[in-house]
Amino acid sequence: MTGLLDTPPRVITVGAGLFDEALRAQAVPTVPVEWRPPLPGTGEALATVLADPRRRAANELAVGRLLSARPQLVGVRRAAEVLPVRTFLHAGPPITWERASGPMRGALIGAMLLEGLAADADEAADRLAEGAVELRPCHEHAAVGPMAGVVSPSMWLLEVHDAEHGGTAYCSLNEGLGKVLRYGAYGPEVLERLRWMDRVLGPALAAALGRTGPIDLRALMAQALQMGDELHNRNRAATSLLLRALAPAVVEAAPGEAAAVLRFIDGNDHFFLNAGMAAAKVSTDAARDVPGSTLVVAMARNGTDFGVQVSGLGGRWFTGPAGVPDGLYLGSYGPGDANPDIGDSTITETAGLGGFAMAAAPAIVRFVGGEVADAVKATRSMYEIALAEHPAYQIPGLGFRGTPVGIDVTLVARTGLPPVVNTGIAGRVAGTGQVGAGLVRPPVEAFTSALTALADASPQRP
């Protein structure tokens, strides 16, 4: 920038308010920064990471890939085709049976029963405790799963392809609300529904998608945001759009089951969530493994730990204790019934949706505790910790401004603002199911420990 000396400058002031006042007393226009000290103990790591000469270009590359991903729904597959043998997937960072929370245990028990690996819940729990099945995070197998996120061989997975960078990501089929496996319920009605999904829904969707060809999820999600979804806690518009795209093909491909299949999708406002999660996963995966990048590429919870992964740090997890969401409860449930935060659905926030796009979804602001102004404020505050604005995912109420996308761990440490996360709330006791929905605050230590690791990995210290 030249011409500093030509006219009195407009000055950004950061620090002592005295100097801002002194400038305004001279009629010099200022832009005061509401500065506060970074999160405790991060000062030195911040200086190191900010001075890393790779950082700027690395972040541009990484976030550029996240923004340019073109997720397309290309098919559904039975998990048996994707999973290693004797392995179940689960949400969040790695977890053992011993440390698993109620809903995670409930979902794993349900999967054992579904797969015929145990006769009853007690036997299933014993076998899981013995390590009869290996437990691996979805994220390590190009997959994501909402809530407990448990995937076993006879479940079907949505397959999403990134037409720009060539990646693939998977997510299970959404079972609906209430007593469902992902919330840790494993009663007969849960297993019966899963068997119907295996026998009828999966094959019908596979045949239908064979007829439609790839469905452009980037375009569909962009439309849904303009129709009042934020694509985490509200998926009604996106589900409707997907249903429109699929309906004729379902009728043609599976005429005998079409009514049941379409009624099932129509009856579940969150049917699209899983497709959106796979789209977010394939997009954030495109941004992985850029050395020096401080971009968060995954946030996920297993009901015990909240974990993040960062582009410049490969597959390492940085964790902190999962918090209990703050929100509204179903029926007579209350905060005492809530399990700590669980699920891979925070991949939506990682990709600039969900809590980051709250301003797009005024219809659900009360559900997650607040007024429309709070939703706008939540989205606006996320621009402070995001590296970019999404070119396709826009918010009409903010003048079609792109959603804040690409969480930067250095900005989380500097502003002390953790990402805003919308979430469902699972019951604490295995088998209960969903008890509510709300907002949750991720633990900052997940981000600060990632920052420390980035500093340790930096080639030079300033």
Place this chain on the structure above:
Amino acid sequence: MSGATVLVRPGSYHDSVTLMRVSRAVSALPGVEVAMVAMATALNVSIIEELGFAVPEAGPGDLLVAVRADDPRAAVEEAERHLSAAHRPQAAPEEQRPLTTRSAATAAEDAGLVLVSTPGEHAFAEAYDAIEAGRHVMIFSDGVPVAQERRLKELAEARGVLVMGPDCGTAVIAGAGLGFANVLSPGPVGVVAASGTGAQQVTCLLDRAGAGVSHVLGVGGRDLSAEVGGLSTVRALRMLDDDPGTELIVLVSKPPAPEVARAVRELPLRTPVVPALLREGGTDLTEAAEQALRLLGRPVPEWPAWPAWRGARPAAKRVTGLYSGGTLAAEAALITGSRDIVDFGDDAYTRGRAHPMIDPALRVEALATAGESDVVLMDVVLGHAADPDPAASLAHAVARSPATVVVALIGTEGDPQDLHRQAAAFREAGAAVFTSNAQAARHARSLL
């Protein structure tokens, strides 16, 4: 009924200057014995404990309000009223204020300059944002590691912007005074300064002589060291050389590293440069201002001075200096030869408290402990952001001090504190007052 209370306000941040003003305002209330409002840094916690308070568990991001008063609740309410007023200077209610320089720069494309005055350990991130966004930056903060300074200035070279500082106390850009800045009439002299108060002394004298100043560009006290290599000095000299309003440049600095001095000397500049390099037997700041005037073909006036109405005490044995400006202190040490010149603006004194140009407490204390045989030499620096009425506290302390006091009053006719009123107040308190620090120092020496 008197009572003591310490409240913790978690996560409520205010800068130290604001908090000092609030502390002072609450302490001045009737019935308040002591009030301290401060962030719960280790230092502040220990100070509050020394005042006899029991401090609850709190971290550096938390605010402490400690009050001992007849009505502690009323005092706390008063503190909170001040704090909320301090935090709401302007901005439309709907607009969220930016939390980092990065987001401020995104929101304000036309803001060409960033002024960073965070604690030094956190200045790097904000300055880095400024440079990455292609903005010039002034870093008032001190205590920034030299390696960080070097890194910032290298990046600024690549981006074609100027880094003023760290530890840059003053700058004047096209009439806008940044940091501690005097009100200067516009004129032909540009100043490049590795020293804030050095630049203030030179420009105040030039202003007095009617010469006026185009711009004052600070570069930070270490810029001309071998480690930093004069990157900002070279850029600032080039900018002033290209500025049509600048006819002459004064370069104020400590003696530079030899290789840096050579590089600066060999710069092909059209504009003449008057160096004011403080060293034994070198040009003092007043002489540099006089040289500049002569080069401009202007007369050198008598620098205003007001003798003390009471003479030196016959027992005067030594000169001690109580300075707020580092370069003024160094100049005083060179001229008087005294080893008792203290710079209260040094990092060692400002960590965790406000600068002595705003907070007179340490110097008031030092004046009270000075003895009959001391000649106390002190600076009083006026201008934007400085103490709005330094005489109010310091002149009172001068009057009570048994020592002989000589004041170097650095300011201009335009400064908000009213130069003449300040001079009169210090004279009435018994001090001799000079507008040239060098003359003040020589006078102090002559009293021995």
